[in-house]
Every structure is written in C-alpha cells, then in structure tokens.
Amino acid sequence: MAARIExxxxxGTFSLDGxxxxxxxxxxxxxxDTEAVVIDAxxxxxxxxxxxxxRRLAAVVCTHAHNDHIDAAPExxxxxxxxxxxxxxxxxxxxQTHPDRAPEGNLTDGEVLTVAGVDLTVLHTPGHAPGAVCLYAPALGAVFTGDTLFNGGPGATGRSFSDFPTIIDSIRDRLLTLPPDTTVHTGHGDSTTIGAEAPQLAEWIARGH
Structure with missing residues (x-):
C-alpha cells in the first residue's frame, strides 16, 4: 500500500517558565504497511x-523540544x-525534560528523510523555538508544522526561547512559498492549507506589533 498520513x-500537559x-x-x-516515522511523540x-x-519505526522526529511534543519520545x-x-x-x-537522555541524531535544514518511498524535507523554521522545524512532503501535498503555523496564525512566542519577528520570517520565507493547496498538519488543533493562511500574513504582523 502507498504511503499515507495517520x-x-x-x-497531557505543557510546562514552561513555571x-x-x-x-x-x-x-x-x-x-x-511496513515502515513509518512518528512526528512528535x-x-x-x-x-x-x-x-x-x-511496522518498523524508522525515526521519532521532533518538530521542536517543548515537553508536550517530546515527553513520550524516549519510551x-x-x-x-x-x-x-x-x-x-x-x-x-x-x-529541561530529558536531562539524562540525548537524541540520537540532529535534524538539519534541507535534509531529506525518506520513509515508505516518500521524501520529507526538513525546513528549519525558528521562532516558536530556536530549533523548530517543519517537514514538507510534496508527494503527499502536506507539510507538518508543529507549533510554527496553526489554523489561524503563528505559534505562540510569548515564552522563553521564542521570538515573534523570527517566527513571522520563518512562515513567510519557508512556508508561504509552498504550493497554496499544501495541507498544513499542525501540532495542535485542526489542519489548514497554505492558501488559507497566506492572506493573513499582514494581519499577523500588525497584530504582533
């Protein structure tokens, strides 16, 4: 069977800054049916x-390291x-979450992870977190954005390690350049599309200042 998205x-809980x-x-x-990757355990x-x-799990891929996205990764x-x-x-x-257990591998911008014949391109999209990444799968018409882009706007930038101008740059330069019909699979909430979110960029910028 061809590759699919499940x-x-x-x-659980998200904890940061007390x-x-x-x-x-x-x-x-x-x-x-044979192999898979998990995005955000x-x-x-x-x-x-x-x-x-x-199925063989090829990798546990973390879009970023806030505890709610990685707490189950070691297990x-x-x-x-x-x-x-x-x-x-x-x-x-x-x-902060796993002080005694490091990840096995580093994700790098432009790296391509291949699973079940599908390429997932790593896009470094800092802002919500310094090492936030999105994973673009053109063959599936999808991008997995973690907490960088949601249905309705950018991820939160009001806590430690985050920055609003940086997340706007990441969304504008790395995500809104993708085909408009690309489905955006988010870290929380409903999916959306690049085309649905792109017209709101100016509004987000105005709201953030």
Whole structure:
C-alpha cells in the first residue's frame, strides 16, 4: 500500500517558565504497511506504539523540544529501537525534560528523510523555538508544522526561547512559498492549507506589533 498520513490525538500537559497547562497534541504517523516515522511523540508512547502496530519505526522526529511534543519520545524509542531526531538548537529545551537522555541524531535544514518511498524535507523554521522545524512532503501535498503555523496564525512566542519577528520570517520565507493547496498538519488543533493562511500574513504582523 502507498504511503499515507495517520493522525492520533494524545493528551497531557505543557510546562514552561513555571506554568503548566492541559493540552491535546497531534501525533502524525507517515508511512505504509511496513515502515513509518512518528512526528512528535506526545504524552502516550503506548497509544502511539499501538497505532504503529508491527511496522518498523524508522525515526521519532521532533518538530521542536517543548515537553508536550517530546515527553513520550524516549519510551517510544526504547520500545521500537528507533532514533530520536531533533534540531540541535533545541537541545537546551530538550534537556529541561530529558536531562539524562540525548537524541540520537540532529535534524538539519534541507535534509531529506525518506520513509515508505516518500521524501520529507526538513525546513528549519525558528521562532516558536530556536530549533523548530517543519517537514514538507510534496508527494503527499502536506507539510507538518508543529507549533510554527496553526489554523489561524503563528505559534505562540510569548515564552522563553521564542521570538515573534523570527517566527513571522520563518512562515513567510519557508512556508508561504509552498504550493497554496499544501495541507498544513499542525501540532495542535485542526489542519489548514497554505492558501488559507497566506492572506493573513499582514494581519499577523500588525497584530504582533
């Protein structure tokens, strides 16, 4: 069977700067009946492993290192033997959650991860976090944006390690240049498209100043 995108929602908490909030996270599985990658192993390694079944997990890919996106990554890696991949600029955030366990590999801008015959191109999109990345899969007409771009606007930039002008630059230069019909699969909430979000860029900039 051809590669496909599967979606799981897991629930837990997000903690940063002394606060903790209840959150629902999107976990994305990209692959076929034989192998897959997991994008953002959030909260529940057991549920993610169940969704994978007996497929080979090629990698646990982290769009960034806020705890709600990586809290289940070590357990999922231990269950499956898959490496955890993270952009190195997010290691300080990673260490807040997993001080004694480093990722196995670094994500780099322009790197291509291939699973089930589908290429996922790593786009470094800092702003929400220094090492935030998106994963563009042109063959699937999709981009996985983590918390960089949501249905309705940019990710939050009001906490440590984040910066509003930087996230706007990332969205404008790296994401809004993608084909308008590209589906945006987000870290939280509903999916959208590049074409639906692009007209709001000027409004976001005005709102952020």
């Amino acid at each position: 979606h799981l929602v897991t629930s 606060g903790t909030w209840d959150v629902d996270n999107n976990v994305w599985i990209v692959g076929d 959030a909260h529940d390694a057991g549920a993610i492993a169940d969704a994978l079944g007996d 999922l890696a231990a269950r499956t033997g898959a490496p955890i991949l993270l952009h190195p600029a997010d290691l300080p955030l990673w260490k």
